[in-house]
Amino acid sequence: MNSKNNRRKRKPLLGPITMASSMTVSPKGISSSHLNRPLQLSHSFRPYTCSSDISNPAVQALNSLLKQGIGFIPATHRTAEDEEAMAPTLRPRSNSHANENADQRLKRVATHHISSNWQKQRFRASPSRGLYNRSVDCYRNSLFQALAHIPKVVNYFEMHHKYCQRDDCVACAFKNFTEDYWNDSTDDNVHKALSLLQAKMADSRKFRNVQWIWSQQNDSMEFLLTLLKTLRGKVHPAARPIMKELFSFQMAESLYCPNRSCRKVSSQNSIHNSLTIDLNNPRPLKDMIHAYFARDTRPGWRCSHCNQYVGVQDRVQGVRMHTSPDILVIDLKRFSPIGLTGHMTKNNAHIPLKQELDLTPYTVNNHPSRYQLQSVVHHAGSLTGGHYIAVCKGPGDGWRQLNDQTVTETDARSAMNRKDGFTPYILFYVRRGGRACASLLDDVNVYLG
Secondary structure (H helix, E strand, C coil): CCHHHHCCCCCCCCCCCCCCCCEEECCCCCCHHHCCEEECHHHHCCCCCCCCCCCCHHHHHHHHHCCCCCCCCCCCCCCHHHHHHHHHHCCCCCCCCCCCCHHHHHHHHHHCCCCCCCCHHHCCCCCCCCCCCCCCCHHHHHHHHHHHCCHHHHHHHHHHCCCCCCCCCHHHHHHHHHHHHHCCCCHHHHHHHHHHHHHHHHHCHHHHHCCCCCCCCCCHHHHHHHHHHHHHHHCCHHHHHHHHHHHCEEEEEEEECCCCCCCCEEEEEEEECCEEEECCCCCCHHHHHHHHHCCCCCCCEECCCCCCEECCCCCEEEEEECCCCCEEEEEEECEEECCCCCCEEECCCCCCCCCEEECHHHEHHHCCCEEEEEEEEEEECCCCCCEEEEEEECCCCCEEEEECCEEEEECHHHHHCCCCCCEEEEEEEEECCCCCCCCHHHHHHHHHC
């Protein structure tokens, strides 16, 4: 006999259900008059009908297929006429990214998924902590505290450095330190996490290559740049570009060639991790930033058209930020060498600071670049015998002064301008506006290629 004839045909538990323009329903529990009867969803019941309308056969059919029934409620009581009448009063959505170039869009897409806000449920009642100073640790501790008070830095390591198992990983040690710093860990645990972080940094290749001497006072700015390179080298390769985009930015310069046979303009882009402001002519920070972008000289360069070397006296037609960072580091150049001796002297000039900076006029295409002050590293004394402290804004927008293990409440005015011998040295500004408002899926696809 044919095996096909012996095959038992299984009866379906429910009759055919087709969900298209019509739906044929024949479940158990519905009277025979409704079996195999097409039900028009758009006509049998309105989508705005309440779930209490259980007499509707379509609702009974859907509820019989599920463990819990589906309830339909109206999303709005407004009609198309109401929305049309309200249209003149609605504010149109502004497209602040309409004029951005490809590099600006790539930078924005790379970092816009990292939140700029604090996750307050993680914090204890009095969040900011002091750190123990072993006589020469202040230049490092003040930077660790300043970075730990930048939400995007903390959130970056929490998102992109979760599953590393390497024993020598500096990024793991930094993440563990920030977690202990903000949660309910004891001060002893925070000190152990900090000691482990410093030990792993001392064993890292970046610090060994520069022959860093841990037992003496050093420059915080040099330490910061080496620390960022070390952290970027230890995170997952896929996350390295994201961290780079957090701090780095490109400067675009238009250089005018004085060669009579050339007379062309060359464009050169250079990558920076900080904005270094010279203090030879002390003025308010806003004016010195304007002078930085308006400068008309540049160290020697080579024309890309005629290949002629051009000296420092020649003119620069324009300096602009081709891309702007999410975290802007401003280095007030306090220390400079004296002659050929190599000794460093400090410039203690008073520099009036601003809590908010708008660098939009200095960017290519006027790309929105507005910043708000988040952390300041102050210095007092000389390079070899001074002291560093940090003044930071933490959760709740409260400012705190962090002087070794001592934490005191303060305000923004004290963070920017002090009268106790400390001068602002390193400024950390964060971009205002939080996450970008563009389409998430489209931007991620553009970034991942």
